Each structure stands twice: as C-alpha cells, then as structure tokens.
Amino acid sequence: MDTFAALALATEPPADDILQRQPYAKNSPIVTDVMWRNVFGHAIYQIITIIVVIFAAQGNFVEYY
Numbered sequence: 351m352d353t354f355a356a357l358a359l360a361t362e363p364p365a366d367d368i369l370q371r372q373p374y375a376k377n378s379p380i381v382t383d384v385m386w387r388n389v390f391g392h393a394i395y396q397i398i399t400i401i402v403v404i405f406a407a408q409g410n411f412v413e414y415y
C-alpha cells in the first residue's frame with residue numbers, strides 16, 4: 351500500500367531550505383488548524399452535494415424513490 355507514497359518521496363528532489371527550518375515543538379499537534387478546516391470544509395461540501403443529488407435531482411439525474 352505504500353508503494354506510491356514511497357515512489358513520490360524517493361523521486362522528489364529535496365528542497366534546499368529544508369535544513370534552515372526550525373523543528374516543530376514536541377507538544378505541537380500533528381493535525382493543524384488548517385488541516386481540520388480543510389477536513390470539515392470538504393465534509394460539508396460533500397454532504398451538501400449528496401443532498402442535492404438525492405433530493406433535488408430526482409427525475410433528472412437519478413430515478414424516483
């Protein structure tokens with residue numbers, strides 16, 4: 351399962367400034383606030399899309415229940 355991730359990491363050239371960055375603190379979260387915002391934003395988008403497909407598109411894109 352890790353084949354594509356390993357290939358992506360192995361074939362991407364390293365950035366020159368990676369060693370200039372300060373390390374993260376031990377107590378810093380793995381999932382940042384921006385990541386949480388993206389997760390919930392995509393979840394809300396998918397919920398709205400599926401509700402539109404199920405209820406508003408009956409007869410046009412899907413059959414009637």
